[in-house]
Amino acid sequence: MQARRAITERERTDVFRRLVAFDTTSANSNVPAADDLAGFLSDHGCRVDRFASDDGQKVNLIAHKGPQCEGGLLLSGHFDVVPANEEGWESDPFTLTEHDDRFVARGAADMKGFVAIAAGLLADIDATQMKTPLVGLFTHDEEIGTIGAQQFCKQWDQRYPLPTAGIIGEPTELQVVRMHKGHTKLRIDIAGTPAHSGYPHLGSNAIEKLGRVITALTALRLEFKSQRSKTSEYYPETPFVILNQAVVEGGAAVNIVPGSCRLTVGIRVLPGQKSGDAIEAVRRALRTIPSLGGDVSLTLIGDTPPLLTDASTEINKRLSQHVGQTKTVAVSYASDAGPLATMGINCVLYGPGSIEVAHKPNEFVTKDQLNRAWESLSGLSRKWCIG
Ligand SMILES: [Zn+2]
DSSP: OOOOOOOOHHHHHHHHHHHHHSOOBTTSOOHHHHHHHHHHHHHTTOEEEEEEOTTSSOEEEEEEESOSSSOOEEEEEEOOBOOOOOTTOSSOTTSOEEETTEEESTTIIIIIHHHHHHHHHHHHSOGGGOSSOEEEEEESOOTTTSHHHHHHHHHOOOSSOOOSEEEEOOOBTTOOEEEEOOEEEEEEEEEOBOEETTOGGGSBOHHHHHHHHHHHHHHHHHHHHHOOOTTGGGOSSOOSOEEEEEEEEEOOOTTEEOOEEEEEEEEEOOTTOOHHHHHHHHHHHHHTSTTOGGGEEEEEEEEEOOEEOOTTSHHHHHHHHHHTOOSOEEESSOOTHHHHHTTTOEEEEOOSSBHHHHTSTTOEEEHHHHHHHHHHHHHHHHHHHTO
16 A cells, blocks of 8 residues: 655645646537546545446546544535636636736636646545545536536436535635525527518518517516515515526528527525525516417526525534634525535635636636645545544
C-alpha cells in the first residue's frame, strides 16, 4: 500500500488546470473530463462509480472514501460550463490563466475551482482514520436545467448509504446559502390554420392568438408579483414568484397566415413553494382567454425544485458556525441542490467565486477565496468524517 501524503496546493491547481482544459460546455460530452477526474480520484484511494446518460455522451461521477456506513458528508459540483463564445475574453477561456491575485477561465468560479477542491479533499483525507464517509458527486448538464442531478436521482441504486448532509459548491463568495428559488420551464404551443395571406378567411392566425396569451400571462406575472409567501422576506428585491416570457418562435413568411407559434416561459417559485401550483395558475390563465379552446397546449420542459434547507439542520449549523456566519442567505438562481434535496440530502450552497462573474467573459476566482474554501472545507470534512 502506498504511503499517504498530503495533497499540495500545486497538485490542487493542477487538477483545476486540467478540468478547465476540457471544453465541457453543456452541448459537449463531459466524458473526457470525467475520465481524467476519475483517474485522479481512484489513484488516491477513492471508490469511483459512473452513471452514464442513455446516449453515453454524459456521465455523473460519484467518488467515495471511508467506511460504507450512514452519515458522512457529500461535496457536489457540476462539470459543465456555459458557452465561452462571448466577446471580451482577454485570454483563452479553456486555459487556466494566472493574473496576480486570481485565476481566469471559463468555469473558474462556476464551478471547476470548487470541483478541484472537492477532488483534492477526497484525495487528501486519510481513509484509515475515517469514521464516516466523504463522498464527491460530480454532475453533468447543471447549466441547462440540473439535468444530470435529476438523472442521478433516478440512477442511484443505493449501492451504499449516501450522506444526508451535502455542500454544493456554487460560487457564493464563501457564504452559506440554504435557500434558492426553483426554475420551471414551460412551452406553450399555439395552433392556427395556415393560409395565403390574400385569403385570410381560409386560415386562422396563430400569432394573434399568442398575443392574447402574452397579455394573459402578463396579468398573471403581476398577480404573482403582488403575492407573498413565508420565504419572501429573504428576497428583498424579488419577494415573489417570477414569470419570464422568454422566447417567441413562429410565423413563416409575410404572405402567409401563421399556422403555429410557440412561447417559452420560465417560472421561479420561492423556497417552500411547489412549481405545480404555479403551473396550475398558468393553465387557469390560459383557460380565461376567450375562443382559444384546444388551440393551445402546454408542455413542461424542465423543473428544478427550489431549495429550502432548515436552519436547524446539522450541515447548516456546523458549516455556518465553522465559517462564522449568523445570517440567512438566499439566492435567486436554481442549482443541483434542489433535486438532490429530494433524495433526502440536506444541502447548502457554499463555494469560492462570485455568481456576478460566472457567466461573463474573463470569469475568475481569487486565489484567496480558493485557499479559504480549501481551509474551511478541509477543517470541516476532517471534523465531520474523522471527529
Ligand atoms: Zn454552477
